[in-house]
Amino acid sequence: MENNLQRSLAAAEGTVGVSAAAKIKMTARDARVFYGEKEALHGVNLDIRENEVLAFIGPSGCGKSTFLRCLNRMNDTIDGCRVTGKIELDGEDIYDRSLDVVLLRARVGMVFQKPNPFPKSIYDNIAYGPKLHGLASTRAELDEVVERSLIRAGLWDEVKDRLDQPGTGLSGGQQQRLCIARAVAVSPEVILMDEPCSALDPIATAKVEQLITELAENFTIVIVTHNMQQAARVSNRTAFFHLGDLVEVDDTTHIFTSPKDKRTEDYITGRFG
Amino acid sequence: MNTTNQTNLQDREAAWAKQRRVVEQSLARRHAAERRFRGLGLSGVIFGLAMVALLFVTILAKGLPAFWQATIPVEIYFDPQIIEVEQRPGLLPGESAAQLREREMAWQTQLTMSNWNRLIENALLEFVPEAADSRAELRRLVTSGERFRLRDMVVADPSLIGKRVRLDLLADANIDVWLKGNIDRDLPDNQQQLSAKLRQWADDLYARDVIRMSFSTALFANTDSRSSLASAGLAGALAGSLYMMLIVILLAVPVGVASAIYLQEFAPRNKFTDLIEVNINNLAAVPSIIFGLLGAAVFINWFKMPLSAPIVGGLVLSLMTLPTVIIATRSALQAIPPSIRQAALGIGASKMQTIFHHVLPLALPGILTGAIIGVAQAIGETAPLLLIGMSAFVAAVPATPFDQSTALPVQIYLWQGNELRNFFEARTSAAIIVLLSVMITLNAFAIWLRKRFEKRW
Ligand SMILES: Nc1ncnc2c1ncn2[C@@H]1O[C@H](COP(=O)(O)OP(=O)(O)OP(=O)(O)O)[C@@H](O)[C@H]1O
Ligand SMILES: [Mg+2]
Numbered sequence: 001m002e003n004n005l006q007r008s009l010a011a012a013e014g015t016v017g018v019s020a021a022a023k024i025k026m027t028a029r030d031a032r033v034f035y036g037e038k039e040a041l042h043g044v045n046l047d048i049r050e051n052e053v054l055a056f057i058g059p060s061g062c063g064k065s066t067f068l069r070c071l072n073r074m075n076d077t078i079d080g081c082r083v084t085g086k087i088e089l090d091g092e093d094i095y096d097r098s099l100d101v102v103l104l105r106a107r108v109g110m111v112f113q114k115p116n117p118f119p120k121s122i123y124d125n126i127a128y129g130p131k132l133h134g135l136a137s138t139r140a141e142l143d144e145v146v147e148r149s150l151i152r153a154g155l156w157d158e159v160k161d162r163l164d165q166p167g168t169g170l171s172g173g174q175q176q177r178l179c180i181a182r183a184v185a186v187s188p189e190v191i192l193m194d195e196p197c198s199a200l201d202p203i204a205t206a207k208v209e210q211l212i213t214e215l216a217e218n219f220t221i222v223i224v225t226h227n228m229q230q231a232a233r234v235s236n237r238t239a240f241f242h243l244g245d246l247v248e249v250d251d252t253t254h255i256f257t258s259p260k261d262k263r264t265e266d267y268i269t270g271r272f273g
Numbered sequence: 274m275n276t277t278n279q280t281n282l283q284d285r286e287a288a289w290a291k292q293r294r295v296v297e298q299s300l301a302r303r304h305a306a307e308r309r310f311r312g313l314g315l316s317g318v319i320f321g322l323a324m325v326a327l328l329f330v331t332i333l334a335k336g337l338p339a340f341w342q343a344t345i346p347v348e349i350y351f352d353p354q355i356i357e358v359e360q361r362p363g364l365l366p367g368e369s370a371a372q373l374r375e376r377e378m379a380w381q382t383q384l385t386m387s388n389w390n391r392l393i394e395n396a397l398l399e400f401v402p403e404a405a406d407s408r409a410e411l412r413r414l415v416t417s418g419e420r421f422r423l424r425d426m427v428v429a430d431p432s433l434i435g436k437r438v439r440l441d442l443l444a445d446a447n448i449d450v451w452l453k454g455n456i457d458r459d460l461p462d463n464q465q466q467l468s469a470k471l472r473q474w475a476d477d478l479y480a481r482d483v484i485r486m487s488f489s490t491a492l493f494a495n496t497d498s499r500s501s502l503a504s505a506g507l508a509g510a511l512a513g514s515l516y517m518m519l520i521v522i523l524l525a526v527p528v529g530v531a532s533a534i535y536l537q538e539f540a541p542r543n544k545f546t547d548l549i550e551v552n553i554n555n556l557a558a559v560p561s562i563i564f565g566l567l568g569a570a571v572f573i574n575w576f577k578m579p580l581s582a583p584i585v586g587g588l589v590l591s592l593m594t595l596p597t598v599i600i601a602t603r604s605a606l607q608a609i610p611p612s613i614r615q616a617a618l619g620i621g622a623s624k625m626q627t628i629f630h631h632v633l634p635l636a637l638p639g640i641l642t643g644a645i646i647g648v649a650q651a652i653g654e655t656a657p658l659l660l661i662g663m664s665a666f667v668a669a670v671p672a673t674p675f676d677q678s679t680a681l682p683v684q685i686y687l688w689q690g691n692e693l694r695n696f697f698e699a700r701t702s703a704a705i706i707v708l709l710s711v712m713i714t715l716n717a718f719a720i721w722l723r724k725r726f727e728k729r730w
Contacts, residue, residue, distance in 0.1 A: 077618060079542060106621035116612035118631060128630075129620040179616070186620055 025050040025190060025220045026071060026108075031085035033066050033075065040066050043085065044246045046239060048190070053216045055231035055252065056224045058241035059267065064224045065113075067241070068192050071222065072108040073101050089190070106133050109188035113195040115175035117167035117182070122159050125167040125178055126150065129186040145185055153181035154211050173204025180211060184219075191215065193223040197230065209234050228268060232256055240264045332709075336702025342489035342503065343444035343452050345415065345478070347396040349423065353435045356387045361431045381428060389420035393442065400483050401474055410470055414478075416445045418501025443491055444484055446502040446696040448475050452484065455695045492703060496668050497684065502693055507704055512670050513583045513663070513678030514652055514711070520587025520674065521594055521651045526644045528591075529598030536599070537606045538628050557596035564593045565657030573661060580662040584674040589661060590651040597650065601643020605636040638723040645719035649712050655682040681708045 026048040033041040041063045048054055048071075056064040069075045070083055073094060087094050094104050106129075117125050126146045129135075136142040146163070150156040155177045159170070167178050176196055183191055193212070197205040212221055212234045225231050231238050232252055239249035240261070248261050259265045362376040393415055394408045404411040419442050427433050447466045450456050452475060462469060478484040495506030540546045568589035572578045578585050609632050617627040633640075658664070663683050671678035679687070685704045691697040 072619070074615065074619065077614070102621050102623050104621075105619060110615075110619040112612065112615060112619070114612060116610075116616040118613065118616060119635065128617075128622075132620070132622055132626065182616075182620060 023050040024048070025090065027086075027088045028067075028070070029086040029088075031067065031070055031083065031087055033063070033070060034082040034084075035078075036080045040244055041070075042244045046246060046249060048220060048222060049237075050220055051216060051218075052236045053212060053221045053223065053234050054249075055235035055238045056222065056241060057226070057228065057231050057238060057267070058247075060226075062241040063244045064241050065194050067246075068110075068194055068222060068224055071190070071192055072105050072110055074105075074110060076101065106186050107188055108190045108192060109183035109186060111176070111179050111183050111191065111193040111196050113198055115172060115179050115199065117170070117175050117178050119166060119168050121164045122150075122167045122170070122178065123163040125182050126185045129182060133186055135186065149181040149185040152184050152211075152215065153177045154207055155181055171204075173200045173207065176200060176204070176208060177211065180208070180215075184215065188219065190220040190222065193221065195224050195226065198226065205230070228256070240267065242267070332702050332705050335699055336704075336706045338453060339699035339703035340489055340492065341486040342491065343449040343479075343484050344441045344487045345397070345444055345484050346439065346441050347393075348399070348437050349392055349396050349440050350437045351423075351427065351434045352392065352395070355391050356384070356427065356434050358384050358387065358431075358434075384427060385424060387424070389423045392423060393419060396442075400478060400481070404474070407470065410468060411474070413445060413467075413471060414448055414474060414484075415442045416501045416503035418498055418504040419443060441487065443503045444475075446693060448484070449503060450693075450695040451475055452479050452486075453699075455699075492700075496670055497666060497679065497687070498668060499666060502691075502696060505688075505700065507681065507684060507707060509667055509670050510679045510681045510684035510704070511707070513586070514681040516583035516671065516674040516678070517587040517590055517680060518648060518652055520584065521591050521648050522644075524587070525591040525594040525598055525647065525651070529595050529647075530602050530640055530644070532595075533599045533602030533606065534628065534633070537603045538624070538632070553596050553599055557600055560656075561593055561654050562656040562660065564589050565660030567592070568657060568661050579675055579677070581665045581667065581677040581679075582675050583671060583678050583680070585661050586658050586663055586680060587674065589657045590654060593654065593657065594647040594651045597647040598644050601647065602636070602640045605639025605643065606632060608639065609635050634726075638726040641722045641726070642719045645715055645722070649715045649719075652711060652715070653682055653708065655680075655686055658683050659686075681711070 024047045028044050028046045031041060031044045031046075032039060044067055046067075056068065058064055066075070069078075070087055071094075073083075075081045075083055083095060089104070089107065092099065118128065120128075123146055126149050127136075127142050130142060130145045136145050147156065147160075150159065155174060158174060159178075167175065170178060176199070180191075180193075180196070197208050200208065209230060212223065215221060216236075223231075223234065235252045237249060238252045238255040240247045240255065240259075240263075242263050247263055248255070248259065250260075255264065256268060259268065358380065362373065362380055364373055390412050391408075394412050397411050397414060398405060398408075401411060426438075444452075447456075448471070451467060451472060456466070465472070467475070475484065491504050492506045493511070494508055495504050496509035498505040536546065536549065540549075568585055572585045572588055573580060613631050613635065614627055617631045618624075622630065658680055663679055664687060665677065665679070666687075667677045667679055669676070681704065685701055685708065688697045688701040688704060
């Protein structure tokens, strides 16, 4: 626990320095994904920097979720899905045989489009991950992790009196923040979010967006969104996908003001997609 | 300008009206179709319920009277002059265990030779003193097995000799049937099972409340009997069925659930697993008698297991139940939303942890329901048991699953075919009631489990 905390703190400090801002957390080189015979992603090259918020935008079916799932190997769970190319986390090939996928997913967490809390108590939802990885050995430590995670996810005040009640009994927005707290509880280095606000009302969305901004101090965040304003509000950089290609990636302000590619421009000005 | 607008509006309104008419017409048709469908469904349900109700009413009407049986409460005097027997042998100094057993056997034989019938006759004579010169006839009021019961009492407790004991003697099966009115009383004498004297006595004693209808403990405590029909009971069959149920629960359920988990969650999808899947589905449709043939060939001929034993029956029924359990478990696993698996995998649970921490607990109610329904099905199965010799007549309660035994459904089949129809028709229905009670209990248990473990997400 101690170690994780220090690591997070060190990472947070790192953002201040200019050189650290350019530090690369994950890289993808010629990443291709096949569903059966069909190639859904045609060779993506992308660097994800430490402590940045990187947004993926693009029309439906262009492969944003597919690429996101490559980053923590959730594609492994899909029948007939095959990934080629090289994807690295801190310079380590995550598709290497020697790498344990369980460890990878502890380091690269994920929040899904539809809130999916376990049908267990709020407390158990958060505590499950830390218990699984042995991050907390005593009940007191576990209590602390649960509290800290819920505070980070901005949910603590709303649920602190009913931690023993089922997580499925919360509202949609609360459930999504519970899922974020659950992901945060194992102190991952990278958090992947696939349209985390698509099922939420504007108020809950605003809460989650604020949360993302806060989390960016400690974590590297990759977020898929269909909402341009959201991408503009929360992200440092934005990547535009189109028909299985990564068309361009740049600082969010650049993408939205002076995109280099015609397709990007058409998309953000609402001409297609 | 204004007029064109006006006509436009009129046109539009006319078009709307027309459309509304069309929709209304089709609506009427749709509603009628829905009503027809509902009516059909409802009548189907009513028909089904009526059939079930009819079945239950007939079985209950026939079977319930069999739970009460003609009994004669008497006072038996264990007359020491009739029971001519020495002291029960004790261990003599310098005697081996085998020698003692030998003397014990001789003692029992001697005991068996005593005239137990005379004790019964003496007891009955108190109520019918005029029968002193037709003792043999009088004795026929009581079913023939009761004399062995008296002997067994003395074997168990020799100090009874010389004492008087109150006892309920079971009346003969024909007396029971006669008193319940299931024999035509107008039949001529030569066609009656009972002599005129006996019928007279029975009616007289019943009127004096000497013969009563009391709850038949024999039905549950005794095994099947061919010589003393009134004492035939279900104890052996019940024990055999319980043994088999236990074997099925211990064998088919864990093996079935484990294979289903493996097939559903771990097995790679390829030609081989497809083949297995098709085979399991086909196996579930194989007629049960085939499993009996298989059991006879494999377990009895090949592994030389005993004939008519619950262990073989249990194995055969386990094989038969396995596909049901596997299919039920797989569909229960399939029904768990994938989002739960993703959630667990996403925070770094291994596949095994995901399944055992999250998927299985959620699938448990479905798995348990499937398993219990499979077990209930196995309990009611008859055909395969006939082929492994479980229809043999067995007059003892099996002490272990390796002893000879029958089973409840087989007992029903055997009683159904007994020649003393008047008596066994009721007994058969009583046995059916017992079997149905076991099944209903199991199903109620399944429902309770389901409610208990069901969680919403
Ligand atoms: N499990 C799957 N099996 C087969 N094909 C798939 C599967 N998942 C995605 N695809 C295909 O891969 C392509 C990319 O899909 P993906 O889900 O990554 O799109 P997306 O950009 O996330 O779209 P959306 O914005 O609608 O979520 C699509 O053409 C889709 O049909
Ligand atoms: Mg998607």
